[in-house]
Amino acid sequence: MEERKVDVAIIGSGTAGLNAMGRVKRAEKDFVLINGGEPGTTCARVGCMPSKAIIQVAEDFHRRSLFVREGIEGGEQLKMDIPEALEHTRDLRDNFVDRVLSNSTDHLSEDVFIQQYARFVEPGVVELEDGQRIRAEKFVIATGSTPIVPEAWKAFGDRIVTTDEFFELEDLPASMAVIGLGVIGLELGQAIARLGVKVTGIDLSENIGGITDPEVNKAAIEVIGKEFPLWLGQGAEITEEPDGRLRVTAGENSVVVDKIFASLGRRPNLDRLGLDKLGIALDERGIPAYNPNTMQIGDHPLFLAGDVNADRPILHEAGDEGKIAGYNAGHDEIRAFQRKTPLAIVFSDPNIISVGSRFADLEADSFKVGEMKIAPVGRALIMGKNRGTIRVYADKQSGRLLGAEMVAPRGENLAHLLAWCIQKEMTVGELIQMPFYHPVMEEALQAALTSLYHQVEAKNAGPIAELISID
Ligand SMILES: Cc1cc2nc3c(=O)[nH]c(=O)nc-3n(C[C@H](O)[C@H](O)[C@H](O)COP(=O)(O)OP(=O)(O)OC[C@H]3O[C@@H](n4cnc5c(N)ncnc54)[C@H](O)[C@@H]3O)c2cc1C
Numbered sequence: 001m002e003e004r005k006v007d008v009a010i011i012g013s014g015t016a017g018l019n020a021m022g023r024v025k026r027a028e029k030d031f032v033l034i035n036g037g038e039p040g041t042t043c044a045r046v047g048c049m050p051s052k053a054i055i056q057v058a059e060d061f062h063r064r065s066l067f068v069r070e071g072i073e074g075g076e077q078l079k080m081d082i083p084e085a086l087e088h089t090r091d092l093r094d095n096f097v098d099r100v101l102s103n104s105t106d107h108l109s110e111d112v113f114i115q116q117y118a119r120f121v122e123p124g125v126v127e128l129e130d131g132q133r134i135r136a137e138k139f140v141i142a143t144g145s146t147p148i149v150p151e152a153w154k155a156f157g158d159r160i161v162t163t164d165e166f167f168e169l170e171d172l173p174a175s176m177a178v179i180g181l182g183v184i185g186l187e188l189g190q191a192i193a194r195l196g197v198k199v200t201g202i203d204l205s206e207n208i209g210g211i212t213d214p215e216v217n218k219a220a221i222e223v224i225g226k227e228f229p230l231w232l233g234q235g236a237e238i239t240e241e242p243d244g245r246l247r248v249t250a251g252e253n254s255v256v257v258d259k260i261f262a263s264l265g266r267r268p269n270l271d272r273l274g275l276d277k278l279g280i281a282l283d284e285r286g287i288p289a290y291n292p293n294t295m296q297i298g299d300h301p302l303f304l305a306g307d308v309n310a311d312r313p314i315l316h317e318a319g320d321e322g323k324i325a326g327y328n329a330g331h332d333e334i335r336a337f338q339r340k341t342p343l344a345i346v347f348s349d350p351n352i353i354s355v356g357s358r359f360a361d362l363e364a365d366s367f368k369v370g371e372m373k374i375a376p377v378g379r380a381l382i383m384g385k386n387r388g389t390i391r392v393y394a395d396k397q398s399g400r401l402l403g404a405e406m407v408a409p410r411g412e413n414l415a416h417l418l419a420w421c422i423q424k425e426m427t428v429g430e431l432i433q434m435p436f437y438h439p440v441m442e443e444a445l446q447a448a449l450t451s452l453y454h455q456v457e458a459k460n461a462g463p464i465a466e467l468i469s470i471d
C-alpha cells in the first residue's frame with residue numbers, strides 16, 4: 001500500500017492531541033490527526049464534565065437534609081427520578097462533546113482527521129487499521145488512558161462498571177461496591193450514595209483521595225465515612241452469589257452488591273501502539289522516558305503528551321503538555337517550558353485538595369505546618385458545611401509557601417489562590433498582607449496562614465505584620 005508523507009502526525013485527538021494540533025498548525029506544518037475510538041475527548045465524553053454534572057444533581061438533592069434545620073418545610077417529600085437525572089447528565093455531556101467537536105475536528109477533512117487506530121511499524125512510520133501507512137518527520141503521542149479492570153473481574157461482565165460505562169446507565173442499581181477510593185471513587189461514590197445507592201467503599205491503601213498528610217487524611221475519612229462505610233487497607237475479592245449478585249470481601253468485611261464500580265486508576269494507552277518497533281527504552285510500566293519540559297522522548301522525533309505519560313493526568317496539564325509537544329514537533333529547535341504548580345482537586349463535598357508540594361514529599365524538619373479546622377469557621381457554619389481541615393506548609397527559614405492539603409468546602413477556590421501564590425514564590429508573610437473579606441471561606445485560609453506565619457523564621461518588616469508600613 002502507498003505510503004503517505006507528512007511533517008507531523010498527532011496520534012490521539014483528546015485534549016492533549018487537539019492542543020498539539022493548534023501549535024502544529026501555527027507552525028504551518030503539514031499534519032494528520034489520527035484518532036482511534038470515539039472522538040470528543042475523555043474529559044467531555046466520560047470524564048470531567050459528565051462527572052461534575054451528576055455530582056451537581058447529587059449535591060442539590062443532598063441539600064434537603066439541612067432544610068428542616070433552616071425552617072424549610074416539605075424537603076422530606078422530595079424524590080429523585082434517577083433515569084431523568086442520568087438523562088440530564090447525558091444531555092449536558094452531549095452538549096460539551098458537540099462543543100469540542102465543532103471547535104476542532106468538525107472543520108478537518110477526512111484526509112487530515114483520520115478516525116482509526118495507529119500502530120508504529122518502524123521508526124517514522126505508523127500503520128492504520130485499513131493498512132494505510134503514514135510516514136512523518138515527527139510524532140506527538142497523545143493516546144490518553146483507560147480504566148484499569150483486573151483480568152479476573154472481566155468475567156463478571158456488565159456488573160463491573162467503570163466511567164466508560166457509567167454515563168450510559170439508564171438507571172442506578174440498589175447497591176454498589178466502589179473499589180478504589182482515589183479521585184473517581186470518591187467523587188462518583190459520594191454522588192451515587194447521595195442519590196440513594198447503598199455504597200460500600202473499599203481501597204487497598206489507608207489513604208483516600210490521594211491525600212498524604214495524616215491529619216488531612218483522617219479528616220477526609222471522617223467526613224466521607226459519615227456517608228458510606230469505608231474499608232481501607234485491604235484488597236477486595238469478588239465472587240458470584242447463586243442469585244447472580246456479587247459478594248465483595250475485603251479482610252473481615254463482606255457485602256453482597258448488585259454492581260461494582262471499578263475506580264482503581266487508569267493505565268496509559270500504549271499497548272497497541274507498537275512502541276517495541278521504535279528501539280526506545282520503556283520503564284516497568286511500559287512508558288518511555290521523556291522530558292516533562294519539552295515532552296520529547298530521549299532525542300527521538302517523538303513527543304509524549306497528556307494522560308498517556310501518567311505523570312499529571314488532569315485536564316489543564318494535558319492541554320499544556322499538548323501545546324509543548326505540538327510546539328516542539330512544529331519547530332526544528334527544541335524549547336523547554338516551565339510547568340505549573342501541581343494542583344489536585346477531588347470534587348467531593350467538601351473538596352479534598354492537594355496543592356504544591358505534597359506533605360509526604362517534604363523533607364522532615366525543613367518545613368512548618370499551619371492548620372485551621374473548619375468546624376468553627378463562620379461561613380462554613382452558615383452553609384451547614386463546617387467539616388474538614390486546612391493544612392498549609394512553608395519553608396521553616398524563608399517562610400516561602402510550599403504546599404497545602406485540605407478537606408474544605410469551596411476548597412477548589414482556596415486551592416487556586418494557594419497555587420497562584422506558590423507559583424509566584426510568595427512567602428507566608430506576604431500572604432497574610434493580602435485582603436480577606438468577611439465572612440468568606442478564605443478566612444479559614446487566613447487563620448491557617450497566620451498560625452504558619454508565627455512558626456516560620458522570616459518575619460515581615462514594620463510594626464504590624466498584616467499591614468505594609470508606608471514609611
Ligand atoms: C471520570 C473522570 C473525571 C475526570 N475529571 C477531571 C476533572 O474534574 N478535572 C481534571 O482536570 N481532569 C479530570 N479528569 C482527567 C481528564 O479527563 C484527563 O486528564 C484528560 O481528558 C486527558 O486527555 P488526553 O488528551 O491525554 O487523553 P484523551 O482525551 O483520552 O484522548 C486520547 C485519545 O487517543 C485515542 N487513542 C488511543 N489509542 C490510540 C491509537 N493507538 N491510535 C489512535 N488513537 C488512539 C483515544 O481513543 C482518545 O480519543 C477526569 C477523568 C475521568 C476519567
Ligand SMILES: NC(=O)c1ccc[n+]([C@@H]2O[C@H](COP(=O)([O-])OP(=O)(O)OC[C@H]3O[C@@H](n4cnc5c(N)ncnc54)[C@H](O)[C@@H]3O)[C@@H](O)[C@H]2O)c1
Binds near residue numbers: 184236265
Ligand atoms: N477531579 C479531578 O481532577 C479528577 C476526577 C476524576 C479523575 N481524574 C483523573 O483520573 C485519574 C484516575 O482516577 P482514579 O480515581 O481511577 O485513580 P486514582 O489513582 O486517583 O485512585 C485509584 C485508587 O484505587 C486504589 N486501588 C488500586 N488498586 C486497588 C485494588 N486492587 N483494590 C482496591 N483499591 C485499589 C488506589 O489505592 C487508589 O486509591 C486520576 O489520576 C485523575 O488524575 C481527575
